[in-house]
Amino acid sequence: MKKLIFSNLIVFSIISCSSDGLQSTSTTTSLSYDNGSLVTGKVSSNGVQAPAGFSLSELENGYINLGFYSFTHPTIQNRRHYIGDDFVVPVNETWNIDEFTFYFFKGLEEDVFPVNAVMLEIYDGDPRLNTSRKIFGDFSTNLFLKSQATDVYRIAYNSNSLSEAHQVYSVKAKIPNLNLQSGHYYFKMTTKYEGANFFYFAPHLPQSKVKNNNGFYFVVNNLNETYFTTDPDSKFDFPFLINGTKTIN
Numbered sequence: 001m002k003k004l005i006f007s008n009l010i011v012f013s014i015i016s017c018s019s020d021g022l023q024s025t026s027t028t029t030s031l032s033y034d035n036g037s038l039v040t041g042k043v044s045s046n047g048v049q050a051p052a053g054f055s056l057s058e059l060e061n062g063y064i065n066l067g068f069y070s071f072t073h074p075t076i077q078n079r080r081h082y083i084g085d086d087f088v089v090p091v092n093e094t095w096n097i098d099e100f101t102f103y104f105f106k107g108l109e110e111d112v113f114p115v116n117a118v119m120l121e122i123y124d125g126d127p128r129l130n131t132s133r134k135i136f137g138d139f140s141t142n143l144f145l146k147s148q149a150t151d152v153y154r155i156a157y158n159s160n161s162l163s164e165a166h167q168v169y170s171v172k173a174k175i176p177n178l179n180l181q182s183g184h185y186y187f188k189m190t191t192k193y194e195g196a197n198f199f200y201f202a203p204h205l206p207q208s209k210v211k212n213n214n215g216f217y218f219v220v221n222n223l224n225e226t227y228f229t230t231d232p233d234s235k236f237d238f239p240f241l242i243n244g245t246k247t248i249n
Contacts, residue, residue: 026249031095033087033242038103038152038168046158057168059157083201084127084188085215085238089180094247097178099145101241102189104201105154105166113149117142117192118173122180127188128216136178139190143173175244186214187240201238213237 038057042050050056089095100120106113119139125132137143153165171191201217215237 026247028245028247031097031242031244031246035085035087035237035240038154038239044155044159046160048155048159048162050153051162054151054153056165057152057154058159059155080190080220081201081217082188082190082220083215083217083238084186085240086126086184086186087242088184089182091182092249093182094249095180095242096245096247097175097180097242098244099175099242100143100173100187100189101243102171102173102201103150103168103239104171105168107166113147113169115147115169115171115191116144118144118171119190119192120173120175121188122178123186123188124183125186126214126216127186128218132186135185136175142192143175145172145174147171 039055040058042055044056044058048056100118102118104113104115119141120137120143121127121134121139122136123132123134127134147169150168150170152168153162154168155162155165159165173189
């Protein structure tokens, strides 16, 4: 989890009188939560320049393989890949969430970005723990709203050119009727796609191996076997956006 972008636009304020005669106020504003940009700059560490109008998303030192550290969604139809990460609704706030935005990139050999379905669940704790409770969503309802190319290219560390750079795509999911009180939440997300095309999730990877990120990735295959990422050197998180409105009490 990273930061909140606060809007200067106040949509409306509500003033009420409590039973003891004191006034209390609540303010509703637009919500834009950003879990961290993919962009690392216009020039890579090896001097590769982004095309005009574009930026780069370069993997950190030591991560030189885009595919291995980007969690490919393979063409095996009986296997599903999941990602997840956490976010916090601050004290005295209520979030009415309208959209989630996630980031992917397609294989170089693919002509069309293949993602056309997004399934999402929200938990009141880490979904890998039995103590956590699902409070929203399922993996049968398609929440896909739209996808579009961004002005960002994903590039491996120490690349000498853009010949193997991948354009990043944003994927929006429309969220119906989700209101969250203050607390610590996790999402768990997966996708479906048409044909045998590859695409990749696009995580952040830490410059420090001890960074306390809470993102996770795992696979469920046709035998219902689950493989969690447990590599201590890969404490990653995922860039994502949450949009909607929030009420501050």
